[in-house]
Each structure stands twice: as structure tokens, then as C-alpha cells.
Amino acid sequence: MxxxxxxxxxxxxxxxxxxxxxxxxxxxxxxxxxxxxxxxxxxEKAGNAAGTIPAWSPLPKNAGTVDDKGFLSNPYASEQPLFVITAQNVDQYKDKLSPGQVAMFKRYPDTFKMKVFPSHxxxxxxxxxxxxxxxxxxxxxxxxxxxxxxxxxxxxxxxxxxxxxxxxxxxxTRYRGGSVQRLVTQATPQANGSYNLVYFKDQFVFRDNLKKSADDAKVAAAADEDEKSGDASNILFYFKQEVTAPARLAGGVLLVHETLDQVKEPRQAWVYNAGQRRVRRAPQVSYDGPGTAADGLRTSDNLDMYNGAPDRYDWNLVGKQEMYIASDSYALDDPKIKYADILKAGHINQDLARYELRRVWHVVATLKPGQRHIYAKRDFYIDEDSWQAAVIDHYDGRGQLWRVAEAHSQNYYNVQVPWYTLETLYDLQSGRYLALGMKNEEKQAYNFKFEASASDFAPAALRQSGVR
Structure with missing residues (x-):
């Protein structure tokens, strides 16, 4: 590359x-x-010398229409692919692909493809x-x-x-709208394509976007020692995730107070177990602790492609390069599309995916001596325009390529927020994968007008959130 x-x-x-x-x-x-x-x-504001990457041209708020559920129309719906990368021609393009992307063509030679469109x-x-x-x-x-x-x-x-x-x-720390409530689904398809859906209601608010509430001081004063959070000035954001279905998991709630310096003050996390009707601290919600209802297919720090404290890795900035990444994924977010149309054996339906040539930052994370994590190395490819991780290749302790994370992104142009449409994490060894963030069949798209106070993110509030 x-x-x-x-x-x-x-x-x-x-x-x-x-x-x-x-x-x-x-x-x-x-x-x-x-x-x-x-x-x-x-x-870089300018395009590339070849003219295959254009100059930066921000989408206006009226780039498309917004339906009554909040779904956006595709401003590039009339475009056709420039070409399609397949297992038969992938060698022509591998200088602009990650090793993990190339491995997907080898693992699924008959079905995996990349439809490459004009870049925006x-x-x-x-x-x-x-x-x-x-x-x-x-x-x-x-x-x-x-x-x-x-x-x-x-x-x-x-x-x-x-x-x-x-x-x-x-x-x-990239901008994600300040606050949002979203209804999304997660699936972990087996090698044969069978899957079950898990439904989440997520609430996400950066510290400076909390509304003031008269109850905040009362809730803080009433909290017992096991429920008290740490230094408010060290908080980056608050996150609450409720499982709403299937019935066997419904009512479970995860609460996170995300800290900036997690070595000085570890992430504060609690879980509410609906069966026990009890709130407990959850120190396992970090690093390579298991992801919620993910059937062992993702770690806690795989959410949002990567999150949490960076202290267990050495981070080497390799440089910037051109790469095909999944972008402007409005077709994949279309509410006319069903989850069954997206979720296929081995990988998502690549006919619905859109790839563009972009510039990305390449960063290699290597596990520090004496530190523990199931991923010994991670290769990050981060979009220069949004600072979103687009692709992350994960290696196991033997140095073998293990999992490939690929984010399908879009610009929520009506509110000026770049974010993900769908996160995928492919396990090359088992043939299984995880797909997180689908909302096509839900009653509402992302709600960026969501408001909450600090008391809404107090551990005591979990009991109310999780009542079935």
C-alpha cells in the first residue's frame, strides 16, 4: 500500500x-x-492527483428528504458502480485494501464482492x-x-x-451529535446463515449535552457507595443500553459512565438483571470483556468499532493511504429493506453495500508486554474526513488474522452528524459474524433531539428502565 x-x-x-x-x-x-x-x-481539503478522490464538499442539510420515521433519502441513488471487485480480480486492487478485506475474498470467493462507486x-x-x-x-x-x-x-x-x-x-471522541436515542438490532449469523435478532434501545449523551434537573442532586445524595460515580470532570459521555427483545433477555440494562482517563479512573459501569431485579457493578464491561448478547463474537471494546482506554497497546502511526471503504451507505439503511435481505451466510448482502475510494489514517496497535487482551494486534484504518474507524483487522496471540471489522457509514446530513449505518465483525476462523446497528424495520431512526439529565443515567434509574 x-x-x-x-x-x-x-x-x-x-x-x-x-x-x-x-x-x-x-x-x-x-x-x-x-x-x-x-x-x-x-x-486534506484537496482531492488526489489522479482525480479519483474529490475535494471535500460538505453535504448541505437539505441534501435529501427525511421521512416521518427519520430515515434519510439517498442523495446518490442514481449512481451506478464504476466497477466491482471480486475474488477473480482482487489482486488488481489489493494495494488499496486491508489484509482483512483481501482475506474476505479468499474466505468467500463466490459471494463476497465490493461494488465501487464514485467517491464523495x-x-x-x-x-x-x-x-x-x-x-x-x-x-x-x-x-x-x-x-x-x-x-x-x-x-x-x-x-x-x-x-x-x-x-x-x-x-x-469524534462528534456523534451530542445526544441520541436509537432503536437498533444485533445479529450473530451462524456459518449456515441462521440467526436470531437482539433488539436494543440505546441512549447516548455527551457530558456537555445533559439537561439540568432538580432531581440530580437528590439522586446523587441518595446513592449508596456501590452506586456512586466518579469525577464528573473526567466524564466523556453517558451510555445506557436496554435489551428489549427476545423475551429471555428483555429487561436487562447496561449503564456506562465513560471516563476520559480510564487508567486514573476506570470506566464506571453497572448492569441491571431483570430476573434478579438487582443493580450490580460491571467491571467486566471493558477491554476484552464479552459484548452484550454477542454470543462471544465481540469484545466490549469492539463496540463502535473501538472504544475505551488505549493503555494496553502501543500505537504506531504508519501514515495515510488510499483505500476502498464502505461509505454513503444509504441503500443499506433503506426502511424498505428487511433484515433478512441484509443478513446472509458468511457476510452481509454485499449487493446492498457501497464502497468508495478514500484517504485513511493507518495505525497499528500492538499489545504491550505484560498486558492481556485476546487481540494481540489490531490494524486500524480511519477515515480522514470523519475520524471514524472504517476497517480494523484483528490478530490473535499467534499472529494469525482472526477477525475483520468493517463499518458501513453515512452522513446524517439533516443534523450534520457522520456516523455508522451498520457495524460488522467477521470471524475468519469460524465463518460466523456479528452485525450491529440495523434499524430498517424499527419504528424510528436515530433521534438526535433526545434529552436526558444526569439523574436519568444514575444507577438507581436502571431499575425503572428494566421493568418488563
Whole structure:
């Protein structure tokens, strides 16, 4: 794969800074590139020399229509694929694919394909978020060996990254609308294609988007020691996930207070067990602890492609490269499509997937000596325009390629939020996979007008959330 020489040098510089503990924000003159030669989020504004990647052109809020459930129309519905990558011609394109993507063609030579469409770079966020990102560029610093930050605002602390861990922090903190409620499904198809659906109601609110409530102080005062959360200034966001179906799992609730520095203060997590009607601490909801109702197919830190504390890995910034990634996935999110149309044996229905040539940051995470995780190495490919992880290749302790995560993304243009349509995690060894985030058959798409207070995310509130 083609790697930008300058960025290789940047990666070396970043590693040396990390080793010495000096992680400086960029200069005012360098930050001035944001909005000029760079987009306000730090991507290269111009297209590539070949003309196969266009210049950044943010989608307007009226790029399409919104139906009464909140589903967006496809602004590129009339486009046809430029070409299709198959097992027969994949060698022609492997310099723009990850090893995991190439392995999918070998594992499923008769069915796996990539329909490549014209590229569009429409990702954008509100102007006040752009302003916060520019402020971060000159003020935010890494602390505690890269495990935390200081002087961070809202989203994307390092729009001009100098190290691999800074790129990862951009993914972890990227803008997702401030607050959202979503009804989504998860499936873990067997090798023969059979599956059962798990239904979730997720609530997700960044700290600065909490509404004030008169009950907040009362709830905090009434909490017992097992239910108290930590330092509010170290909170990044609050997350609550309720299982609504099937019946055997319904009523279970997970609550997370996500901290910025999880070494200083580990993630605070609780679970409510509907059968026992009891709230308990859940320290296993981190790192390679099992993902909720995932049948062993994902870890806790596989959610959102990757989440949580970065302290168990060494992060090497390889550079930036061109790559085919799943983008503008409006067809896959169409409410006319049924889950049975998406979920097939081995992988999702690739006829519904759309790929585009984009520039991505390549970061290699290697497990530190003495640390434990089921993934000994992870290769991250992160979209330069949105800071979303697009592809992650996972390797086991023997150095064997094990799982391939691929995110199908879209721009929620009506609210200026880039986010995922569907996350997939393919197990190359077992032939099984996980698909998370489908909402095609649900009564509502993402609700970015969702409001909640701190008391709604108190452990005591779990008992009410989980009543069947």
C-alpha cells in the first residue's frame, strides 16, 4: 500500500514524543491550516492527483428528504458502480485494501464482492463543533502517557495528529451529535446463515449535552457507595443500553459512565438483571470483556468499532493511504429493506453495500508486554474526513488474522452528524459474524433531539428502565 512519506516521519516523531512524555499541541501557524489547506476537522481539503478522490464538499442539510420515521433519502441513488471487485480480480486492487478485506475474498470467493462507486466527501459537523476542534488543536495535550487529555473540548482533540494514539483519540471522541436515542438490532449469523435478532434501545449523551434537573442532586445524595460515580470532570459521555427483545433477555440494562482517563479512573459501569431485579457493578464491561448478547463474537471494546482506554497497546502511526471503504451507505439503511435481505451466510448482502475510494489514517496497535487482551494486534484504518474507524483487522496471540471489522457509514446530513449505518465483525476462523446497528424495520431512526439529565443515567434509574 502507498504510504505518505511525510506522515511516516510524523509517526516517528509522535512515538518519540510519547516516549519522552512530552505531547504538545500544534502551533498557531500550523492550526491555521484548518479551514484552508485542511478541512476544519483536519483532512486534506484537496482531492488526489489522479482525480479519483474529490475535494471535500460538505453535504448541505437539505441534501435529501427525511421521512416521518427519520430515515434519510439517498442523495446518490442514481449512481451506478464504476466497477466491482471480486475474488477473480482482487489482486488488481489489493494495494488499496486491508489484509482483512483481501482475506474476505479468499474466505468467500463466490459471494463476497465490493461494488465501487464514485467517491464523495460530504462529512461535516456544526460550526460550533468546528470552532471547538480548532481550539483543541492548539490547547489539548495528552497526559499520563497518552491515556488522558487536558484542555479538551467537545470533539476531535488532535485534528493535526502527530502520533498513533492521537488518531485513536480522535476516533474515540469524534462528534456523534451530542445526544441520541436509537432503536437498533444485533445479529450473530451462524456459518449456515441462521440467526436470531437482539433488539436494543440505546441512549447516548455527551457530558456537555445533559439537561439540568432538580432531581440530580437528590439522586446523587441518595446513592449508596456501590452506586456512586466518579469525577464528573473526567466524564466523556453517558451510555445506557436496554435489551428489549427476545423475551429471555428483555429487561436487562447496561449503564456506562465513560471516563476520559480510564487508567486514573476506570470506566464506571453497572448492569441491571431483570430476573434478579438487582443493580450490580460491571467491571467486566471493558477491554476484552464479552459484548452484550454477542454470543462471544465481540469484545466490549469492539463496540463502535473501538472504544475505551488505549493503555494496553502501543500505537504506531504508519501514515495515510488510499483505500476502498464502505461509505454513503444509504441503500443499506433503506426502511424498505428487511433484515433478512441484509443478513446472509458468511457476510452481509454485499449487493446492498457501497464502497468508495478514500484517504485513511493507518495505525497499528500492538499489545504491550505484560498486558492481556485476546487481540494481540489490531490494524486500524480511519477515515480522514470523519475520524471514524472504517476497517480494523484483528490478530490473535499467534499472529494469525482472526477477525475483520468493517463499518458501513453515512452522513446524517439533516443534523450534520457522520456516523455508522451498520457495524460488522467477521470471524475468519469460524465463518460466523456479528452485525450491529440495523434499524430498517424499527419504528424510528436515530433521534438526535433526545434529552436526558444526569439523574436519568444514575444507577438507581436502571431499575425503572428494566421493568418488563
Amino acid at each position: 502507498k504510504i505518505t512519506k511525510g506522515l511516516l516521519q510524523v509517526g516517528v516523531l509522535g512515538l518519540s514524543l510519547l516516549a519522552t512524555g512530552v505531547m504538545a499541541a500544534v502551533s498557531e501557524s500550523e492550526a491555521a491550516k484548518l479551514g484552508t489547506t485542511l478541512t476544519p476537522m483536519g483532512a 466527501r460530504g462529512a461535516t459537523v456544526p460550526d460550533d463543533v468546528f470552532a471547538a476542534i480548532k481550539s483543541n488543536a492548539t490547547k489539548t495535550n495528552l497526559v499520563a502517557g497518552g491515556n488522558g487529555m487536558e484542555n479538551f473540548k467537545v470533539a476531535v482533540p488532535f485534528p493535526i495528529p502527530k502520533s498513533g494514539v492521537e488518531v485513536i483519540w480522535n476516533h474515540i
